[in-house]
Amino acid sequence: xxxxxxxxxxxxxxxxxxxxxxxxxxxxxxxxxxxxxxxxxxxxxxxxxxxxxxxxxxxxxxxxxxxxxxxxxxxxxxxxxxxxxxxxxxxxxxxxxxxxxxxxxxxxxxxxxxxxxxxxxxxxxxxxxxxxxxxxxxxxxxxxxxxxxxxxxxxxxxxxxxxxxxxxxxxxxxxxxxxxxxxxxxxxxxxxxxxxxxxxxxxxxxxxxxxxxxxxxxxxxxxxxxxxxxxxxxxxxxxxxxxxxx
Amino acid sequence: xxxxxxxxxxxxxxxxxxxxxxxxxxxxxxxxxxxxxxxxxxxxxxxxxxxxxxxxxxxxxxxxxxxxxxxxxxxxxxxxxxxxxxxxxxxxxxxxxxxxxxxxxxxxxxxxxxxxxxxxxxxxxxxxxxxxxxxxxxxxxxxxxxxxxxxxxxxxxxxxxxxxxxxxxxxxxxxxxxxxxxxxxxxxxxxxxxxxxxxxxxxxxxxxxxxxxxxxxxxxxxxxxxxxxxxxxxxxxxxxxxxxxx
Numbered sequence: 001x002x003x004x005x006x007x008x009x010x011x012x013x014x015x016x017x018x019x020x021x022x023x024x025x026x027x028x029x030x031x032x033x034x035x036x037x038x039x040x041x042x043x044x045x046x047x048x049x050x051x052x053x054x055x056x057x058x059x060x061x062x063x064x065x066x067x068x069x070x071x072x073x074x075x076x077x078x079x080x081x082x083x084x085x086x087x088x089x090x091x092x093x094x095x096x097x098x099x100x101x102x103x104x105x106x107x108x109x110x111x112x113x114x115x116x117x118x119x120x121x122x123x124x125x126x127x128x129x130x131x132x133x134x135x136x137x138x139x140x141x142x143x144x145x146x147x148x149x150x151x152x153x154x155x156x157x158x159x160x161x162x163x164x165x166x167x168x169x170x171x172x173x174x175x176x177x178x179x180x181x182x183x184x185x186x187x188x189x190x191x192x193x194x195x196x197x198x199x200x201x202x203x204x205x206x207x208x209x210x211x212x213x214x215x216x217x218x219x220x221x222x223x224x225x226x227x228x229x230x231x232x233x234x235x236x237x238x239x240x241x242x243x244x245x246x
Numbered sequence: 247x248x249x250x251x252x253x254x255x256x257x258x259x260x261x262x263x264x265x266x267x268x269x270x271x272x273x274x275x276x277x278x279x280x281x282x283x284x285x286x287x288x289x290x291x292x293x294x295x296x297x298x299x300x301x302x303x304x305x306x307x308x309x310x311x312x313x314x315x316x317x318x319x320x321x322x323x324x325x326x327x328x329x330x331x332x333x334x335x336x337x338x339x340x341x342x343x344x345x346x347x348x349x350x351x352x353x354x355x356x357x358x359x360x361x362x363x364x365x366x367x368x369x370x371x372x373x374x375x376x377x378x379x380x381x382x383x384x385x386x387x388x389x390x391x392x393x394x395x396x397x398x399x400x401x402x403x404x405x406x407x408x409x410x411x412x413x414x415x416x417x418x419x420x421x422x423x424x425x426x427x428x429x430x431x432x433x434x435x436x437x438x439x440x441x442x443x444x445x446x447x448x449x450x451x452x453x454x455x456x457x458x459x460x461x462x463x464x465x466x467x468x469x470x471x472x473x474x475x476x477x478x479x480x481x482x483x484x485x486x487x488x489x490x491x492x
Binding site: 002098100140180181221227229233240242 | 248341344345346383384385386425426427467468469470471472473475476479480481482483484486487488490491
C-alpha cells in the first residue's frame with residue numbers, strides 16, 4: 001500500500017477516522033504515529049498528503065490535504081481479456097491496474113468456461129477490490145473502467161468499433177510468426193493501443209479472424225507458453241517499453 | 247502443464263508408470279487414453295513424445311520417445327533477486343523460469359527480512375518444485391541454476407565478478423531518471439545480460455553503489471511502484487523484447 005485511498009464519500013469531510021485494512025497498514029506496516037504524514041488519494045480523484053491526528057489500537061484519524069485535485073491522465077493502453085478463472089482474474093486485475101491500463105474488457109471466447117461469468121467476483125463487483133489493490137501498489141487513483149461481455153460476436157462486431165478508435169490494435173497469439181517488434185514500430189508514445197489476450201488454450205480461428213477483421217495485428221511472445229498472470233504483465237510492460245522509444 | 251517432465255532416474259527405463267500430479271493432469275485435464283501421445287521431457291535433458299500404453303483410475307503408464315536428446319540452450323538472461331518473502335518467491339521462481347532465465351541468484355540486502363533465508367522453501371530446496379512448474383508451463387526442460395547468497399558484500403565483490411562476464415548489467419531502481427531503453431541499445435540478441443531486482447522498499451544507496459562499481463546501469467520502470475511478482479515478468483519480458491530488435 002504505497003498510497004492510502006479513500007472513497008469520494010469518505011473524503012467529503014477532510015478529517016476521517018478509519019478502522020479497516022488501511023488503518024492496520026498505517027499502524028502495523030508504516031508504524032505511523034500522530035503528526036506523521038502519509039500519501040493519500042481519492043479514488044478517481046486527486047491526491048496529496050494525510051496528517052495523522054489520532055491513533056488507537058485499531059483506528060487512525062487522518063486529515064486530508066488534497067494538493068493535486070486532478071486524477072492522473074487515463075493510461076493509453078486498454079486490455080481485452082478472455083475471462084480467466086476467478087483466482088487468476090484477481091491477480092491479473094491487480095497487476096494490470098498496477099502497470100496502468102485505461103479500460104479492461106472481460107470477454108467470452110470459445111475456450112472460456114461459461115461458469116466463470118457467474119463467479120461472485122463478477123456478480124457482486126467485488127473485483128473492484130483488486131483494481132484498488134493495483135492502485136494502492138502503483139500510487140495511482142484512477143480506476144480502470146471494467147466491462148463484461150458475455151457474447152463475443154456483439155462485442156467484437158458492435159461494441160469495440162463504437163469505442164475510441166485505436167491506432168494500435170494487438171492480438172497476442174502463440175502460433176504467429178511475427179514478434180511484437182515486427183508489428184509495432186515506434187514512436188507510439190501518444191497512441192491509444194488495445195491489446196487482446198486469449199484464454200488458456202488460445203483463441204480459436206474464428207475469433208482470430210474476427211479480430212483481424214477489426215484491424216488487429218497478431219504477434220507471438222516466442223515459443224514459450226505463458227500463464228495469463230505472466231503474459232499480462234509481460235506484454236503490458238513490453239508495450240510500455242515501446243511507448244518510451246522516441 | 248504443457249510438457250510432462252520426468253526426473254533423469256525415472257527415464258532410465260523407457261516405460262514408466264506414474265501416479266502423482268502428472269498422471270492426474272494426463273487423466274483429468276488432457277483426458278488422454280491408451281494410444282494417445284503427450285509431450286514429454288527429461289529434466290535438464292531432452293524432449294520428445296510419450297505414448298500412453300496403460301491407464302487406471304490414478305496411474306498412467308507412458309513409453310518415452312526422446313527424439314530431441316539435447317536440452318534447449320541456457321537462456322542468456324540471469325536474475326539477481328533480493329530474497330522476497332516465501333509466498334512471493336514461489337510465484338516469482340515459476341514466472342522467471344517460464345519466461346526463461348539461466349541463473350537465479352537469491353541475495354541478501356539491507357531491506358530483506360533475515361527470516362526469509364530460513365524458510366523451508368530454501369532449506370529443504372522445495373523451491374525446485376516451482377522451477378519445474380515454470381518449465382512445465384513454458385515447454386522447457388532446463389532448470390535455471392539457483393544459488394543463495396546470505397551475505398551481500400562477498401556476493402557482489404567476489405562471487406559475481408568470478409562468473410561469466412556479462413556485457414549487459416542492469417539494475418532496476420525506481421528513483422532513476424533513465425528508462426530501460428536509454429540504458430540498453432539493441433542489438434543485444436546474443437549478449438549475456440544480468441538483471442538485479444531489489445527488495446520491497448528498494449536497494450539502499452550502499453548497495454546501489456556496489457552494483458555501479460561492478461558496471462551495472464540503473465534504470466527505472468517509471469513512476470509506478472510494482473510488486474516483485476509484477477516487476478520480474480515485466481522486466482524480463484522487456485529484455486526479451488530488446489533481444490528481438492535487430
